[in-house]
Amino acid sequence: MDDFKADAQVPRPAVPRQLQGGGAVGDLIRAHEWSATDLGPIAAWPAELFFAVQTVLSSRVPMVVLWGAEGRLIYNDGYAEVCGPRHPASLGGKLLEIWPEAEGFNRNVLEKGLAGEALHYAAQPLELWRLGRAEQVWMDLEYTPIRDDAGRPVGILAMVFDITTRVVAERKLATSAGVFQFLDHLGLALSAYSTADEILQVTTRMVGEHLGVSNCAYADMDADEDGFTIRGDWHEPGSPSIVGHYRLADFGVLAVRELGAGRPLIVNDNLAELAPHEAQTFQDIGVAATICMPLIKAGRLVALMAIHDKVPHAWTDDELAIIRAVTERSWAHIERAGAEAALRRREEQLRLATDAAEIGLWDVDVVNDTLYWPPRLRAMFGLLTDRTVTLADFYAGLHPDDLEATARAFAAAADPAVRDVYDVEYRTIGLEDGILRWVAAKGRGLFEGDRCLRVIGTAIDITARKANDQALRELNQHLERRIAEGIAERRLLVDLVENTDAIIIVMDRDYQVLAINRAGMDAFERVYGARPQVGDNMITLLGERRGDVADVRASWDRALAGEEYTDIREFGSAGYERRWFEMTFRNYRDASGQIAGAYQFVYEVTSRVAEQRRLADAEEQLRQSQKVEQLGQLTGGVAHDFNNLLTPIIGSLDMLSRKALNTDREQRLIDGALQSAERAKTLVQRLLAFARRQPLQPTAVDTASLVAGMADLVSSTTGPQVRVVTDIAPDLPMAHGDLNQLEMALLNLSVNARDAMADGGELRISVGMSALDEAKPQGLTDARYIKITVADTGAGMDAATMERAIEPFFSTKGIGKGTGLGLSMVHGLALQLGGALDIASRMGVGTRVTLWLPVSQKLSAAPIEGQGEPRAASDRHGVVLLVDDEEVVRESTARMLEDLGFEVIEVGSAERALMLMRERDDLALLVTDHLMPGMDGAQLVRAVRFSRPSMPALIISGYAEEHGIAPDLPRLTKPFRSQELSDAIADLGL
Secondary structure: HHHHHHHHHOOOOOOOEEEEEHHHHHHHHHOHHHHOOOOHHHOOOHHHHHHHHHHHHHHOOOOEEEOOOOOOEEEEEEHHHHHHOOOOOOOOOOOHHHHHHHHHHHHHHHHHHHHOOOEEEEEEEEEEOOOOEEEEEEEEEEEEEEEEEOOOEEEEEEEEOHHHHHHHHHHHHHHHHHHHHHHHHHHHHEEEEEEEEHHHHHHHHHHHHHHHHOEEEEEEEEOOOOOEEEEEEEEEEOOOOEEEEHHHHOOHHHHHHHHHHHOOEEEEHHHHHHHHHHHHHHHHHOEEEEEEEEEEEEEEEEEEEEEEEEOOOOOOHHHHHHHHHHHHHHHHHHHHHHHHOOOHHHHHHHHHHHHHOOOHHHHOOOOOEEEEOHHHHHHHOOOOOOOOOOOOHHHOOOOHHHHHHHHHHHHHOOOOOOOOEEEEEEEEOOOOOOOOOEEEEEEEEEOOOOEEEEEEEEEOOOOHHHHHHHHHHHHOOOHHHHHHHHHHHHHHHHHHHHHHHOOEEEOOOOEEEEOOOOHHHHHHHHHHOOOOOOOEHHHHHHOHHHHHHHHHHHHHHHHOOOOOOOOEEEOOOOOOOHHHHHEEEEEEEEOOOOOEEEEEEEEEEHHHHHHHHHHHHHHHHHHHHHHHHHHHHHHHHHHHHHHHHHHHHHHHHHHHHHOOOOOOOHHHHHHHHHHHHHHHHHHHHHHHHHHHHOOOEEEEEEEEHHHHHHHHHHHHHHOOOOEEEEEEEOOOOOOOOOHHHHHHHHHHHHHHHHOOOOOOOOEEEEEEEOOOOOOOOOOOOOOOOEEEEEEEEOOOOOOHHEEEHOOOOOOOOOOOOOOOHHHHHHHHHHHHHHOOEEEEEOOOEEEEEEEEEEEOOOOOOOOOOOOOOOOOOOOOOOOOEEEOOOOHHHHHHHHHHHHOOEEEEOOEEEEEHHHHHHHHHHHEEEEEEOOOOOOOOHHHHHHHHHHOOOOOOEEEEEOOOOOOOOOOOOEEEEOHHHHHHHHHHHHHHO
């Protein structure tokens, strides 16, 4: 290495050039006093060094030249960002001195690079101390030797790519993928079971083994919502079973409050977090840490699922997410199993009914190649034993002459591209008795997408009918000899038709009734009020009822034109029953074989159609509910991130604005940036409102005064073309709501109404009380509600727009004319307050939006805030302990507290804060973030007050949900300005 250094210092011809470009770092390089270093002035640099540095300055990629044996650093703007606070002191510095924490790695780079070896490191993990603390980073690194004219390595050219963000994201994605993979495996495992006990037994075992806990259990709540019975559990070897009956109150106040409110109970160490007598209840059953997830149905706590560990356990978000998802999915599987059991009962009832009617019901499971044949069907195929049958047995029992046509008809019914009705007659040769029989079969395929799952239908033994047909043919040949027998057989057929429940009607091409049975007369009379007879004209019977005539023609015209088909339609005249019928039409031919009319076989299917519609409506409601819930989860998470981003931005801009240390132009720029940040804050509040996770301050609100007080504001907002009318009912009770959020909601609805009336119109704001017998939106109770209605006479909304009206970011106003969050915010606010949002609209008539609010239990309303001056803070002094795991947010908050006169101690975790609490007794105030790794803010405050009951504390949170923060704990919502922080501290009496 000494020889190399001596060679590197041999004078080389100076290059009379100047370095070009390079931005801020380029300027620093040109201004640097290089003569004081062993490199000498730039003009005297070796050509290899000069051109390498010029290359670095010309590149946008983070690059650095490591020159000589000591690796002198000369770099560009990109690498300066990698250096962080070490720039610009690192410029011209020695590699091993600038990066002492990576000395071993960099020494290897120098040795190998100056030995002429090119190096490449992909996703190289490094621990750097750029900001005074350990920082794990990952980098892609490329090192290329720089050689002189003689080919000797004299330096190294390095390219540095910081890929930390990408690596962290990939690892988080891998973790999420693991969670979803487990849930997928669990779902597959549960699909094989059909009872609740089996499903829960498999669930607890898989969850316990996957999470590595000592116990996983499920329990049913008693009717009093205090007692509960653990019906089953999984426990690792060496851990006891906890099956038995317990009282929820024995497990402590926290358990009763959290689970009763529908929130999970999360305890990492019950001895540290709970009162001794409460922790003892857990300890008695071998539990040191727990997550207990409630299941709420119809507003009532009905069941629990929990994971326990016998030692303290810091539960992670992934573990909480798994137990939350497992609880919901297990209940869904239990409901699925119940539905399947109910379906099996209904199928059994149907089979009994068909047996009573001498109709054979068959069911082919195409996926599993199984065939259900009741005894009646087995008899049609001559099966005397009770053995398992398949489609192969079906085809084996067909007469050879009927095999091809029957197989072709079944294939068409099971083909997703064809989906024909399976309607055939065929002969069977008994598989075990050898007897020839005739069978008439009809059926349909059941499909899932492009796959046929089952083909089900009915079969009737028509051997006797075929025999009768043969007898009739013989009668034609031997009429005189068989006339008496033929007449008797015809009478039998007439009796069968007359007494069947099936509706049978025959009409000629002029709508003349040629034949009709009693069931047909009864059905026609029920839906049209007229009883047809043979010889009546169907159209004449309906008279001037054009709609009814059109319905009849629509069903019969196709059949009378020669088409044979099956259809399901609804019939019924005004004032009579409307019923659904399944109709099968067949051609009626005269003696010459020409089509002379048509006949129909009809079954009433009103109940079946109603059930199908009910199921379709339920599925649609479920899809819409899931869609809104997913959007709510997405927007709630985005709002959390935005709040954390906005807190240091608004805090810093507010501080700069208040300091007034800038020129007028700079002050205007700062004010403009602050206004934009406030608009972003408002946008986040709307996102939280839609997600139903905004931090509300509900109280009693005088809605009459609210609307009356905002009338002038609404009028000024809507303009002179819109007439604003208020209609306020007298003596209204107080409503349960958040005054500020209701003002924003009312203003949003008014602006939407204004925008819907481009040519002007009337905007009516009404406040009234719901009637006891008034129909209410879905989800509301039978209680009374306050209704705030905003109605306009604008363009109205079509069905497609109505369906998407409450979706976030959906707007019909055009680009740049609205965020699409107005109605979604109002909808979220209504649900969060326990009310509802009802929208009614007609194209060309207008839109009416009604906000339903519960009646408050309080007798007096909160005052409507004015525009008064902010509270003046007294001279603050004392030491504040500030806890926040986000460094940028913590630094911004600390600066605000210092400006308010406090001395601030900053820590990044609740655990560190507890240590300081034990070490110092001069702390005057605790200010803490809520959601942090490990112990959260609410838990920290409870732990602090356990030893210092009088310690003032303020929780600040930007998270979309405030589960775990007791209502009596003072809190401040992110983002906030210095004055808001000062007011919050003043409320604490400081």
